[in-house]
Amino acid sequence: MTAISADRVARVFVEVADTLVDEFDLIEFFHMLTDRIADMLDESPVGLLIADQRGRLAFTAASDESVELLELFQAQAQEGPCLDAFRQGQPVVNEDLRAAAGRWPVFAPRAVAAGFRSVHAFPLRLRTERIGVLNVFSASVGGRLDGGDIQVIQALADVASIGLLQERAIRRGEILTEQLQGALNSRIIIEQAKGAVAQARGIGVDEAFELIRQYSRRNNVGLVDTARGLVTDPSVLAGFLAG
Amino acid sequence: MDDYVTRVYALIAAEPVADRGPAGLSATMRRLCTAVGRAVDAHGVGMTVMAPDGVRGMSAASDPATERLEDLQLTLGEGPCIDAFERRVPVLVPNLADEMARWPVYAPEVHAGGIRAVFAFPLQTGGARLGVLDVFRGEPGSLSNEALALCLTFADAAVASLLDGEEHRHPTAADDGLGDSLGVNTVLFQAQGMVMVQLKVPLAEAMARIRARAYAENRPLTEIAADVVARRLSFDQDRQ
Numbered sequence: 001m002t003a004i005s006a007d008r009v010a011r012v013f014v015e016v017a018d019t020l021v022d023e024f025d026l027i028e029f030f031h032m033l034t035d036r037i038a039d040m041l042d043e044s045p046v047g048l049l050i051a052d053q054r055g056r057l058a059f060t061a062a063s064d065e066s067v068e069l070l071e072l073f074q075a076q077a078q079e080g081p082c083l084d085a086f087r088q089g090q091p092v093v094n095e096d097l098r099a100a101a102g103r104w105p106v107f108a109p110r111a112v113a114a115g116f117r118s119v120h121a122f123p124l125r126l127r128t129e130r131i132g133v134l135n136v137f138s139a140s141v142g143g144r145l146d147g148g149d150i151q152v153i154q155a156l157a158d159v160a161s162i163g164l165l166q167e168r169a170i171r172r173g174e175i176l177t178e179q180l181q182g183a184l185n186s187r188i189i190i191e192q193a194k195g196a197v198a199q200a201r202g203i204g205v206d207e208a209f210e211l212i213r214q215y216s217r218r219n220n221v222g223l224v225d226t227a228r229g230l231v232t233d234p235s236v237l238a239g240f241l242a243g
Numbered sequence: 244m245d246d247y248v249t250r251v252y253a254l255i256a257a258e259p260v261a262d263r264g265p266a267g268l269s270a271t272m273r274r275l276c277t278a279v280g281r282a283v284d285a286h287g288v289g290m291t292v293m294a295p296d297g298v299r300g301m302s303a304a305s306d307p308a309t310e311r312l313e314d315l316q317l318t319l320g321e322g323p324c325i326d327a328f329e330r331r332v333p334v335l336v337p338n339l340a341d342e343m344a345r346w347p348v349y350a351p352e353v354h355a356g357g358i359r360a361v362f363a364f365p366l367q368t369g370g371a372r373l374g375v376l377d378v379f380r381g382e383p384g385s386l387s388n389e390a391l392a393l394c395l396t397f398a399d400a401a402v403a404s405l406l407d408g409e410e411h412r413h414p415t416a417a418d419d420g421l422g423d424s425l426g427v428n429t430v431l432f433q434a435q436g437m438v439m440v441q442l443k444v445p446l447a448e449a450m451a452r453i454r455a456r457a458y459a460e461n462r463p464l465t466e467i468a469a470d471v472v473a474r475r476l477s478f479d480q481d482r483q
Contacts, residue, residue, distance in 0.1 A: 053392045054247050059429070070429060173385060174335035181395070182332035188369030188432050192446060195436025195472070205433055205472070231370035231436060231446050232295065 004040045004152055012036045013159060020163030026183040027190075028222050030061035033160055034134075037153060038063035041136060041145075047073040049082050050124075050132035050180055057082055057133065060187050065209050068114050072107070073135060076121075080107035082133040085121035089130060091154055092121045094144050115139055120150075122157045126165045131180070186224040193227035200241055215240055247396040254278050255400060271404055272303035279378060279397045280305045283390040286358065286381040289313035290366075292374040292405060293328055295445075300374070309379060312353060316377075322349040324375045327363035331372065333395070334363045338383040359383040362391075364398040366405065369432055371447040373405050406451040407458075434468035441479040452478060 015036065019029050034046040047062035047069065059073040076082035081092040081104070097117055100108040111119060118138045124131040134157050138144070145153070164176055190209075197208035216226035229236035258278040260270070276288040287309030291302040302317070304310035316322030323334040323346075336342055337360050343350045353361070360380040366373040376398050378386075386394065431453075439449035453471070456478075457464045470476035 053388065053395050055392075074429060174337060177391065178332045178335060182330070185331055185365075185367060185369060188428075191429050191432035192369045192371075192436035192439075195433035195438075196440050197436075198433070199437035199440040228370055231439065234443075237440075 004149055008040055009152055012040065012156065016156060016159055017163065020160070020166075025186070025222060025224060026164075026179045027061055027186040027224055029160075030183065031223065033156070034061050034063040037134070037136070037156065040152075041138075041149070044139070045069050045137045047135045048124075048132060049073060049076065049086075049135065050183065051086065051130060052184055053177065053181070057086060058184055058187070060132070060183055066206050067204075069137070072111055072114060072116075072137070075107050075110060076133075076135070078106070080104050081119050081121035082135050085123045086130060086133045089123050089125050091123065091150060092119075093150050095119050111137070118144060120145055120153075122154050124157050124161045124164075126158070126161045129161075129165055131161055131164060131176075186227075189224060189231060190227045193230040196230055196237060197240070200237065215243065247392050248399075251282075251393065251396040251400050254282050268405075268408065269301060269303050272301075272401075273305070275397065275401055275404065276303055276305040276309075276376075279376065279394065282393050282397070283378060283386065284380075285378045287312065287379045289324075289377045289379070290374060290401065291317065291324060291377075292366075293372070295372060308356075312356065312358065312379060313377060315352065316349060319349050321346045322353075323361045323363035324377050327365045328372065328375050331365055331367060333365065334361075335386070335391075336361045336363075337385040340383065353379075357381055362386055362394060364394055366398055366402050368402055368450065369435070369446070371435075371445070371450055373402055373447060376401055403454075406447065406454055408451070428465070430472050431465055431468040434471035437471050438478045441477055449478075 016033065019032065030048045034048050038044060038046040045062065045064040048060050049057040050060045052058050057077045059070060062069060062073060073082075081095055085092045095118060097108050097111045097119055116137045117140055120136040120138070122134040124134060134153070136145075136153070164179075190212075193212055194205045194208045197203075197211055198205045201208065201211070212226060212230070213223060216223045219226070230240060255275060255278050258274050258281070260274065272290050272292075276290055279285065280288040285305075287305050289302060289304035289309045289312060291313055292300040294300055302310065302313045304313050313324070316324045323336055327334040339350055339354050339359055339361060343354075358379045358381065360383050362378040364376045364378075366376060376394070378394060434453060435446060435450050438453055439446045442449060442452065444452070453467055454464065457467050460467070467476065471478070
């Protein structure tokens with residue numbers, strides 16, 4: 001892979017820092033982060049898992065929400081590069097998936113079957129605090145990240161973590177817990193909305209997610225707010241289906 | 244299986260059933276409250292079931308004094324419980340004395356009653372909101388990570404209990420789907436949205452129907468959900 005261009009990196013850092021200044025919805029922030037990193041890495045799928053209060057990793061946001069990828073992100077609550085990176089507090093990079101069946105007997109074969117050749121995981125952490133993990137899949141052997149790419153992505157993960165944890169320092173320790181719990185519930189709302197739209201339209205959940213995303217952009221309403229409307233207010237669902 | 248889920252169901256099972264007072268949902272709720280109180284060393288624990296518009300349904304508490312605190316928020320229309328319900332996030336207040344301006348009527352009154360810390364947990368699964376669980380302590384200070392994890396797990400167990408109502412009063416950790424990680428449950432959440440549309444009912448009712456079906460057929464929730472998402476099973480075709 002060619003090194004990520006400097007001006008692209010600079011723009012993403014500014015955007016991340018800027019988002020973290022004001023009131024923001026954590027899950028929207030995570031979506032933005034995964035989208036931008038995927039852009040920088042020529043559309044490699046990027047996902048984000050956060051640790052819930054019980055210490056389990058839970059999928060929260062991704063640049064690509066296909067069923068296949070969701071399963072790969074989710075499988076790592078039990079085993080995989082995300083769990084390793086989270087536990088060690090260190091990035092796991094350039095793991096050759098075809099040679100990793102011993103290390104991750106469930107995850108690695110599934111990822112290979114999905115067409116991926118290598119995988120990377122970057123912890124979201126600051127000193128001893130650990131929030132979650134950023135996960136990148138590459139489809140080809142040529143999709144290896146070089147040293148510079150790794151530093152850029154870990155730095156982005158660090159900036160995001162510092163932003164989130166800084167709020168905790170300025171205000172109180174409980175704020176981040178409240179926000180992370182809110183993000184986990186928002187994720188559930190998105191899945192419920194996918195199901196509702198898939199049923200109402202007779203389509204798959206992947207396609208349903210795309211429709212929800214498009215609708216949310218068209219109406220300039222956040223993804224979570226849109227999804228919440230769809231599952232709590234029948235008139236919103238009716239409007240969505242009519243639109 | 245998740246350790247906290249196993250522990251919480253064991254704690255609920257070990258909680259004595261009151262030999263006086265009415266049985267039914269309010270007794271189940273009160274029992275949950277006393278179990279939470281014992282587990283996280285609280286001064287009192289309250290639970291309020293709310294309609295989606297935030298209008299009060301019913302409340303229960305570990306003791307009469309806490310029941311008055313629970314009622315107070317609803318009467319005043321302010322407090323951590325109201326905020327947790329409206330914002331759909333836990334509202335954690337380790338030092339009530341710092342939050343007098345946030346709840347100008349509620350906070351001083353509760354503080355005068357000897358409460359120093361309040362932790363409110365929404366009873367919810369995604370878009371379905373059922374109420375709030377409130378933990379009151381007489382000393383300021385944050386909940387430990389362990390106590391926080393226990394409270395969140397108790398809140399999940401309360402949601403399961405409220406959905407099941409009188410039909411299935413004693414769910415166990417194994418059959419409530421909580422033992423799986425959130426990830427595995429993605430299919431369950433999608434199925435909830437699908438059944439909501441199939442039956443044209445609110446989300447919470449769709450969740451209750453899926454659970455009832457799992458009990459009736461003695462199959463895991465996740466299996467029923469997978470059938471729904473794969474369209475091998477539809478709830479609207481077999482309405483009785």
